[in-house]
Amino acid sequence: MFTLALLALTAAVQAAPQRGGGGMLGGGAMLRFGCAQTVIDRIDPLVDPGKVPSPHVHQVVGGNAFNASMPVADISGLATCTSCQFDEDLSNYWTAAIYFKARNGTYKRIETMANQAVNGANGGITVYYTSPGAKQVTAFKPGFRMFSGDPNRRTPSGLGMKATQSCYRCFTGPNFQGNTYSPCFDPKLDTKGFPTTPCPGGIRSSVIFPLCWDGKNLDSPNHVDHVAHPVGGPASFAVTNGKCPDTHPVKIPQVHLEIVWDTTKYADKADWPEDGSQPLVLSNGDTTGYGQHGDYVFGWKDDTLQRAMDNACFGPTCKGLTTQGFPVANKCTVKKMVSEDHDGWVTSLPGYDNMAGMSGM
Numbered sequence: 001m002f003t004l005a006l007l008a009l010t011a012a013v014q015a016a017p018q019r020g021g022g023g024m025l026g027g028g029a030m031l032r033f034g035c036a037q038t039v040i041d042r043i044d045p046l047v048d049p050g051k052v053p054s055p056h057v058h059q060v061v062g063g064n065a066f067n068a069s070m071p072v073a074d075i076s077g078l079a080t081c082t083s084c085q086f087d088e089d090l091s092n093y094w095t096a097a098i099y100f101k102a103r104n105g106t107y108k109r110i111e112t113m114a115n116q117a118v119n120g121a122n123g124g125i126t127v128y129y130t131s132p133g134a135k136q137v138t139a140f141k142p143g144f145r146m147f148s149g150d151p152n153r154r155t156p157s158g159l160g161m162k163a164t165q166s167c168y169r170c171f172t173g174p175n176f177q178g179n180t181y182s183p184c185f186d187p188k189l190d191t192k193g194f195p196t197t198p199c200p201g202g203i204r205s206s207v208i209f210p211l212c213w214d215g216k217n218l219d220s221p222n223h224v225d226h227v228a229h230p231v232g233g234p235a236s237f238a239v240t241n242g243k244c245p246d247t248h249p250v251k252i253p254q255v256h257l258e259i260v261w262d263t264t265k266y267a268d269k270a271d272w273p274e275d276g277s278q279p280l281v282l283s284n285g286d287t288t289g290y291g292q293h294g295d296y297v298f299g300w301k302d303d304t305l306q307r308a309m310d311n312a313c314f315g316p317t318c319k320g321l322t323t324q325g326f327p328v329a330n331k332c333t334v335k336k337m338v339s340e341d342h343d344g345w346v347t348s349l350p351g352y353d354n355m356a357g358m359s360g361m
Contacts (some may be wrong), residue, residue: 029309031129033316034118035061035084035093036329038110038259042351044094045070046145046223046295048354053338056099056351057283059112059259061124063299066334074142075299080330083124087322091259091299094126095207096099096151096292097283097342100266101348103273106345107281113202113262116176120326126188128256131309132240137251138213139306140298147223148209149293156192165208165234166292167192171201174264176212179204180235183237183258194280194289198267202260203280207294209255211235212244223295227252253309257294285352 042053049069060066063079070092071078092204099107110122131137149166150157157165167184168191171177178189182215183206195203210227217226229235230242240254263280273278281287308318317323336342340350 003159027133027312028240029129029131029133029311029313031086031308031313031318032126033085033089033323034115034121034124034126034326034329035082035089036122036124036326036332037112038062038064038066038083038092038124038332039334039336040097040342042338042340043068044295046147046297053340053351055284057092057109057342058295058350059097059124059240060092060094060334062092063089063184064332064334065299066092066094068337070297072143072145075297076142076301079299082312082324083329083332084108084127085316085326085329086304086318087324088301088304089127089299090301092297093127093294095125095205095257095259095294096286098203098205098261099281099283100263101273101279101281101346104331105240106347108345109283109342109350110261110263110266110280113260115204115258115260116179120330122326123262124259124331126258126260128238128254128258129305129309130238130240130254130256134310134312137240137253137309138215139303139309141218141301142298143218143297145219145223146209146227146296147293148207148296151282151286151291153290154286155290157290166290167206168195168289168292169204169206170195170197170199171204173201174201174284175201176204177201183208183256185236187215192290194278194287196278198269199263200267201264203263204258204260205292206237207257207268207292208235208237209294209296211240211242211251211254212248213250213252214248215250253305255296281349283349283351285349337341 046052048054052068063082065079076090082090098110114121115126212228220226228248
């Protein structure tokens with residue numbers, strides 16, 4: 001069983017994969033690696049290309065080709081460094097930021113922190129690429145990009161917890177205390193929306209992308225229609241053996257993003273709103289957390305991702321790929337384009353007043 005294999009390889013990958021999940025067969029691949037923070041900025045080259053500023057703040061990792069506009073081209077040829085552990089991955093990954101709303105109505109962006117076994121990273125995102133076995137997935141092509149989630153959602157999706165593409169885990173204490181299940185599988189600590197109780201060890205959010213591609217289009221107008229879920233519905237973490245629909249027959253690696261938000265400073269309920277409501281809000285104004293979403297622009301060099309998926313690579317190392325340390329990766333940053341305060345207390349969410357009638361993406 002996949003989870004038993006994960007547990008057996010815990011020391012090898014220096015991670016703590018959890019029970020639950022399942023679905024990846026012997027010979028499958030799972031890259032799990034950290035990408036340090038590249039920039040915090042209010043631009044979005046996927047949903048709002050060329051717009052400076054875009055509607056809301058994003059936290060971004062990956063290659064330094066990230067810009068307000070990114071051509072449908074080989075991004076790996078435009079970037080000169082990456083904040084990710086694999087030197088060959090010059091892709092970009094980004095999500096909305098999360099803010100804490102204090103009792104007095106002011107907001108502060110919650111910083112990200114290094115995930116479990118991603119020691120030394122300057123916050124950022126942990127990235128997974130999973131395949132069920134050699135030659136069973138087709139790696140993305142240069143220029144490929146996609147989007148996961150619904151930024152306008154304010155109610156649960158109706159999917160079972162284990163089929164959700166977005167969830168939050170509330171760590172109960174230091175050192176990722178309570179982290180014993182696969183993402184979105186813990187019946188007590190995982191929620192689809194924001195946790196309603198303090199999380200003294202931080203909050204880990206997960207965003208999982210679709211598994212199937214139409215085999216033709218590198219993008220689509222809404223950045224979603226060229227990809228799809230298996231016929232049985234959205235796949236949970238590391239379940240990659242579902243059948244793709246005839247409209248989207250090409251199976252692609254499962255991309256999964258994990259972000260750990262440092263809520264250790266915000267666990268005192270005396271600082272929460274007086275009515276007792278939870279104090280977290282996504283940077284697009286969503287106070288429920290159901291609108292969590294992620295963006296992806298592919299940028300791996302040459303055929304390196306395909307080889308990694310075919311060679312049963314596991315964790316942050318892979319034969320044929322170069323693993324760089326975070327002393328190097330942390331230096332790959334991009335100068336922010338929008339001059340506004342993303343670190344101090346603010347009286348309103350950046351760009352929030354300009355979002356009326358606009359997409360929440």
